[in-house]
Amino acid sequence: MSSHDVIAVAERARAASHGLALATRAQKDAALHAMADSLLAHEAEILAANAEDVDRAEAGGTSPNIVDRLRLTPERLAGMADGLRDVAGLPDPVGEVVRGSTLANGLELRQVRVPFGVVGMIYEARPNVTADAAGICLKSGNAVLLRGSSSARSSNAAIVAALRSAVEDAGLEPDVVQLVPGDSHDSVKALMRARGHVDVLIPRGGAGLIRSVVEESTVPVIETGVGNxxxxxxxxxxxxxxxxxxxxxxxxxxxxxxxxxxxxxxxxxxxxxxxxxxxxxxxxxxxxxxxxxxxxxxxxxxxxxxxxxxxxxxxxxxxxxxxxxxxxxxxxxxxxxxxxxxxxxxxxxxxxxxxxxxxxxxxxxxxxxxxTDGGEFGFGAEIGISTQKLHARGPMGLPEMTSTKYVVTGDGHVR
Amino acid sequence: MSSHDVIAVAERARAASHGLALATRAQKDAALHAMADSLLAHEAEILAANAEDVDRAEAGGTSPNIVDRLRLTPERLAGMADGLRDVAGLPDPVGEVVRGSTLANGLELRQVRVPFGVVGMIYEARPNVTADAAGICLKSGNAVLLRGSSSARSSNAAIVAALRSAVEDAGLEPDVVQLVPGDSHDSVKALMRARGHVDVLIPRGGAGLIRSVVEESTVPVIETGVGNxxxxxxxxxxxxxxxxxxxxxxxxxxxxxxxxxxxxxxxxxxxxxxxxxxxxxxxxxxxxxxxxxxxxxxxxxxxxxxxxxxxxxxxxxxxxxxxxxxxxxxxxxxxxxxxxxxxxxxxxxxxxxxxxxxxxxxxxxxxxxxxTDGGEFGFGAEIGISTQKLHARGPMGLPEMTSTKYVVTGDGHVR
The missing domain is CATH 3.40.309.10 (Aldehyde Dehydrogenase; Chain A, domain 2)
Known part of the structure; x- marks a missing residue:
């Protein structure tokens, strides 16, 4: 997968994100429930795809610990579906008025939460992150580009296929959830260089992965997770x-x-x-x-x-x-x-x-x-724990997956 | 100036930032008034230094427009001093509780504004930015590394000397305000690569400067200013x-x-x-x-x-x-x-x-x-206008110059 291909995927996400940014909470919650239903309806395909990944990992001598993270079961799949329904139950961060006032000249000023646009997720083994990230990004109005590890490629492809068909059935553009294909590091590199096409990158995984994204990315990064x-x-x-x-x-x-x-x-x-x-x-x-x-x-x-x-x-x-x-x-x-x-x-x-x-x-x-955990802090959903100081710090819930804009209304005001 | 030298400057800023982060509003406001007084007390030195910069620029054929931006007058210096007093009059963002609750288990959760730590400013011609940025950073509890343009080097050195002596007289560490010396692009490059030593970089200037910082920096950047x-x-x-x-x-x-x-x-x-x-x-x-x-x-x-x-x-x-x-x-x-x-x-x-x-x-x-302006929006002070989506978007006042941390208080709580 060349850098050109990754940019094409990102541009489809961008186009789809415009509609998602304007979707109502009701539309997004309906899509999240449809995504949960679809995961369960496609249980057989997803578990079969996961078995391929597990077999490959075991044949390759992957440690039992990592194989266990990779493995899906009917219970784990049900947990992923429940997670999507939980996100549907959370307040919509988009449109929240963060600050507002009427200025001395009568201009009405409001600072309003808006989606980032296109979010890139780079993550390791666990296929449950695929559904979690898709759900949190959809609820916060963001299109998501998912780059999971190659060891989970069959599982991720099956999960994303199930999620996309549900998104489409719910009347939203399926391109708001896309897998970044390609097993090599090249597609990760292309994602990190897609400034202007991807609004924010969130790496989740080991210290090595996070360090390389933070150092090489020209796309703004939210650094997560290393905890000494x-x-x-x-x-x-x-x-x-x-x-x-x-x-x-x-x-x-x-x-x-x-x-x-x-x-x-x-x-x-x-x-x-x-x-x-x-x-x-x-x-x-x-x-x-x-x-x-x-x-x-x-x-x-x-x-x-x-x-x-x-x-x-x-x-x-x-x-x-x-x-x-x-x-x-x-x-x-x-x-x-x-x-x-x-x-x-x-x-x-x-x-x-x-x-x-x-x-x-x-x-x-x-x-x-x-x-220190989004669940324990009462956020209901967590995309990761930021250890950087810009934008979000600590557990990140739905509000942390948004930017803001100022909406200023006047009546012909000039300076 | 080698990268090693820039890191040494940043480490002195880091050490000084610890005390500044704990300074009370009263201490910081006293320092800001002392800085304003000191600019006026050193008017002769600052204007003489500025005359060197202006002469050099004119001799080098710089356009009158740019020379005018570079030029300081007693009125402009008084404006810089007034700006510092204005910042003293603004509320202290540090310590503001952004969100707080008592969790179901009795843990008390507070999200509190804290300084970034060490802020790097890379900016062009206008020497007034030197005092403005120093004032805003000091009030928000941040040590600042100032990298102005080489065309203003004498002015910036004189201004920073006046500010540092005032900071010290007010009982704070003078290393919270430092110039990054060196006229070449090497010192800018070293600043952009000082990840871990500098917490955030804010470029202010033309589109070319901003693009190069955004693309080359491993330190998190707040992109400012290009407005089509x-x-x-x-x-x-x-x-x-x-x-x-x-x-x-x-x-x-x-x-x-x-x-x-x-x-x-x-x-x-x-x-x-x-x-x-x-x-x-x-x-x-x-x-x-x-x-x-x-x-x-x-x-x-x-x-x-x-x-x-x-x-x-x-x-x-x-x-x-x-x-x-x-x-x-x-x-x-x-x-x-x-x-x-x-x-x-x-x-x-x-x-x-x-x-x-x-x-x-x-x-x-x-x-x-x-x-679209911090002054018009009623923020009282503005460090720039962010055009990125992470952290701050639009005019940035004092609150945008902070991060947050969670302070969680219990009574022996375990999971």
């Missing part, structure tokens, strides 16, 4: 709460970006807390990469700077004792990916200082890092 | 209002991005309106580049597609008669830079259709395109 998240246990922490939060943040689910990867403990509570947390983490199967204070305990490995900078996504955690709150803040500034950091403390001044000085998408007090 | 703005005179227009709006939009000030560059007239009113508007524009010294209907009038030149795509920034306008509203929308979709478009109509349905279908930063009804 810290839990800092303050001198004024309730140590029972701290223990529960550290265990939950590290072990509740290890492969996600809001899992804790690093533990910092104030020196004043190290003697009381470090033995307890080491024992509890080791009981839960966690390998600790610690500083000298942690290494005093059996089984703790020596941490390097690389450990402190690592998003393990596994049952590993780096750990250090810090002399005070400001040292914890300095450590976080040095090593954090600015996704989520938590402080455990009963001290209001310490909590104010930490939440003000730590510059991450989410800063939590006495709560597990696992709460 | 349209006025569409609908069949239901009040033609007196239409005439006043077209004249104002084209001739009130020609060198600005919100000036009209293209006129579209509905066929049903062409006979009544085209002769009037041609005469009035020509009386005002405007050269019209028109289609066949306009060319029927003396002195109208033939328009090419390139004319319709051009931001003249001069007493020129492209013009065409369109068969209907949808043809006007299609023309705008093809040629507009999505800055500002205006419709003149008394027909509510036409105005609803135009404002919904035209995807520009500002869409005006019965008002001159010249109103």
């Amino acid at each position: 998240c810290h839990v800092y246990v303050d001198r004024a922490a309730d140590l029972d709460k701290a223990l529960a939060i550290v265990l939950n943040a590290k072990t509740h689910r290890t492969s996600v970006c809001n899992a804790a990867e690093s533990l910092l403990v104030h020196a004043d509570v190290a003697e009381a807390f470090v033995p307890r947390v080491v024992a509890a983490l080791q009981d839960a199967g966690v390998t600790i990469h610690g500083d000298a204070a942690f290494q005093a305990h059996d089984g703790v490995l020596a941490a390097t700077d690389e450990d402190y900078a690592t998003e393990y996504l596994s049952l590993d955690i780096s750990a250090a004792v810090v002399p005070d709150l400001d040292a914890a803040i300095a450590h976080i500034r040095r090593f954090s990916s600015q996704h989520t950091e938590a402080i455990v403390t009963e001290d209001l001044t310490a909590s104010r200082r930490f939440t003000a000085a730590v510059d991450s998408a989410a800063v939590l007090v006495n709560a597990s890092t696992r709460f | 703005c349209h006025v569409y005179v609908d069949r239901a227009a009040d033609l007196d209002k239409a005439l006043a709006i077209v004249l104002n939009a084209k001739t009130h000030r020609t060198s600005v991005c919100n000036a009209a560059e293209s006129l579209l007239v509905h066929a049903d009113v062409a006979e009544a309106f085209v002769p009037r508007v041609v005469a009035a524009l020509q009386d005002a010294g405007v050269t019209i580049h028109g289609d066949a209907a306009f060319q029927a009038h003396d002195g109208v030149l033939a328009a090419t597609d390139e004319d319709y795509a051009t931001e003249y920034l001069s007493l020129d306008i492209s013009a065409a008669v369109v068969p209907d509203l949808d043809a006007a929308i299609a023309h705008i979709r093809r040629f507009s830079s999505q800055h500002t478009e205006a419709i003149v109509t008394e027909d509510l349905t036409a105005s609803r259709r135009f404002t919904a279908a035209v995807d520009s930063a500002a869409v005006l009804v019965n008002a001159s395109t010249r109103f």
